[in-house]
Amino acid sequence: MGKKAKHFIKLVALLLSVLMVSGCWNSRELDELAVLMGVALDKSSQEGMIDITYQVALISGGGTSDSSGSASQVSGSETYWNITGTGTNIFTVLRDLTHKSSRKLYAPHTQVVIIGNDLAKDGIRDYLDLFLRYHEMRLTIYILVAKGRAGDIFNIKPKFSQITSLSISQLIQNQGASSETPQVRIMDFLERLLSGTTAPIAPIIEASDSEGSKVIEVAGTAVFKQDKLVGELDNTETRGLLWVLGEVKSGAITVDAPGGSAEIEILSAQSDVNVEINDDGSITAHIKITESGNIAGQKGSGDLSKPDAVEILVKNVQKNIANEVLLSVQKAKELGADTFGFGQMIYKKYPSQWESMKNNWDELFKNINVEVEVEASINGSGRIKKPAYPSEED
């Protein structure tokens, strides 16, 4: 028995010693937390400072208040609270907010980080450090660039969701339907930033007017060179970029068709990019895109069920996609920003040659040859085969 007890004590001691190796833990109740939903970074009027807006969910006021009249209800319609602070660093501001918020700011549920246009132009590398370092911040936060001041975005009351940040993250997640806006998480952004040559990208968000009220809209891509904003891609160029990155999930392509035009719904797309250093030292990037789609709409009375009509359609789709890609390449060259990550591909394939190339990469990128090969297919035409025209007598 004594032996057993000794064993038991040893066991408990062993298990307790595991406590020493565990990380940060402490108990905090749900109602002691202010759940941080979004962060907006803006250039401050003071030199070297940034304005930070934190969006915090006001939980008791939000949503449908059920019959239990117990919980202290915060004034009916408020569902979020934007707290603003100014400082040199995100973390200092975060801790400064304890002067204003009676609850501890709790970061793991943060949905979005929005960066103001002015700040993005000045460079944001130093401010992203916290997202990498602070254990409460997740790397899956979406990063966006605002057309104007980022803090203003949080003042718009969203139509569907209760909280602006949540609605923006849902909006971003829904962009696959058009594939004209990139979905960039902070880890993707940092990966590109840390690679040195690949240009970080982020979707653009703006507050647009719609029938008198402000509406949040995301479209296009902000392109960074290193950590500074240098330009924008429009919707077409963005999709051109996404084709190459293999991130097109769905979307619509309008092409000429026999007797009018047709719209193709993208069902799936893959890309295969291969870079090559030619004998003369020039670089060629072979981009192969495989796409399959359905006919989603048609204008005109042409019979698209015939094999030769489908063939024409396929050719037009291929031309269209290749065109989008080339447009995007052209824009990237103009901006001098390697949005496709060709540099990293060369680094992986020709590590020894890359050493001499990487300092000169901006120049090399502008002269890169891009060859696009598209393999498209059309799988179906929806519920009808022939267009909605009265059938012609034969």
Next chain:
Amino acid sequence: MIRYLIKKIKAAVIYKNSKEKEQEINVDPFKLSSSMSENVSRLKKILGDSNDVVIRDFTCGPHRKMSVTLIYIDGLIDKRVINDDVMKPLMYESKFSIFEDSEHIFDAQEFKRILVSAGDVKETDSSEELLNGCMSGDAALIIDGFDKGLIISCRGWDMRGVEDPQTESVIRGPREGFNENLRTNTALIRRKIKDPALTFEVKEMGKRTKTNVCIAYIRGIANQDLIDTVKERMDKIDTDAILESGYIEQYIEDAPYSIFPTLGYSEKPDVISANLLEGRVAIIVDGTPFVLTAPLMFIETFQTAEDYYARPYYASAVRILRFISFGISVLAPAVYVALVAFHQELIPTPLLFTMAKATEGTPFPAAIEALIMLITFEILREAGVRLPRPIGQAISIVGALVMGQSAVSAGIVGTPMVIVVAITAVASFVVPEQSDAGAVLRFFLLLLASTMGGFGITMGLLIVLIHLSSLESFGTPYLSPLAPMRMPDLKDSVIRAPLRNMITRPLGLARQNPKRQKKFEPPSQKNS
């Protein structure tokens, strides 16, 4: 200090006195002499003056020359047997001597052979045996002039019939349950297993209760080692009372300080029969419908009789469900507290809002809330079990209202907590054999979760797992066939294979005779 010593001494004296008294009461057994009056008076002294003891002396034989005394306990005997088969032949028919010599005096042998028409009659010269017979419902017949008495079996007392078992009701399967009578119970098993190898060995246990305890096994299937171990452990029991099979369980179990049971029990003859057929040993105790089985494996507690009567798909699914339920009943409050108080980042954002909204304004930390609710539930359960059924319903209404509705609407407890406790409570009834262990584990893990979060839960589960794998029940590892892994036995573990594929008995139990059936040849389907 001195006071303490005096107390000690006093206690010792009292103990000594009590020992002396005990010896006084015990009258040494004696051998019967040929004088009836002496025998009877000595027996009377032993019996004291209980008023349920009936001592009837009368004369019999031709010319009523013989005097005899009949001793029995009122209430334990069948009056009809006493009257028709003992008194009547003795008092009336013995007048007409069958012997030529009308003066013939019967001796005990002849009483037994000729006069007493009851079925089971023994003769003995030991007072102890006579009294034991009386105490267990036989009648003792003492004849003047002979140093031997007769024990006439005429047991008959009021008892419950064979009824629906209260604890294990089934949808499909036999509805009979054991009752409080040992013989009925052995008969119920014998009726299921008509195999002469089925052995019932009866032992008398308990110095005062003299309870009949029966060890049942099937020779040739059960391991001899196992039978020997059970007998050996039972021989070591030296107590004055065995009132229920739980007494035996606590004396012979492998891990008396563990929260997990290492002996199984059942109220159903079909379950016990199935256990015997798999090579287990059953211990039947007179006076209780609960029959013990040994050894017990952890997964066995998740199996029910119906698993084998229903078709395998549903049976397996339900079995998996039982494992999940046990997990819920043990873990749900702990996990909830860990999530709410430590790992809010693990809760999906929309769910976090819902939960935060519901717990907004509640005054207690989640751990205290959980503790309050769980203890309230345990109180309600206990009250419900002990109370007469009509009041029990009132309790459940009050409980439901107080616990569920009012606590939430008063803002004392959050709604999610009520849901968690409710699902925990319901799930804890799914595996009744582990519900005791489950309740202890639930509070243990809740304590760990409320101090160390998910880390604490992991540690707690580790401790439990280490403990479980160290347990043994009568030589069989508690976690077998999962650990140590016994491949062939997995056919009846988390899932239940079709009966036709269960060719071997559990190898951990029936090592010496594992084959249960031949390979089943399905009826050939001819294409006509």
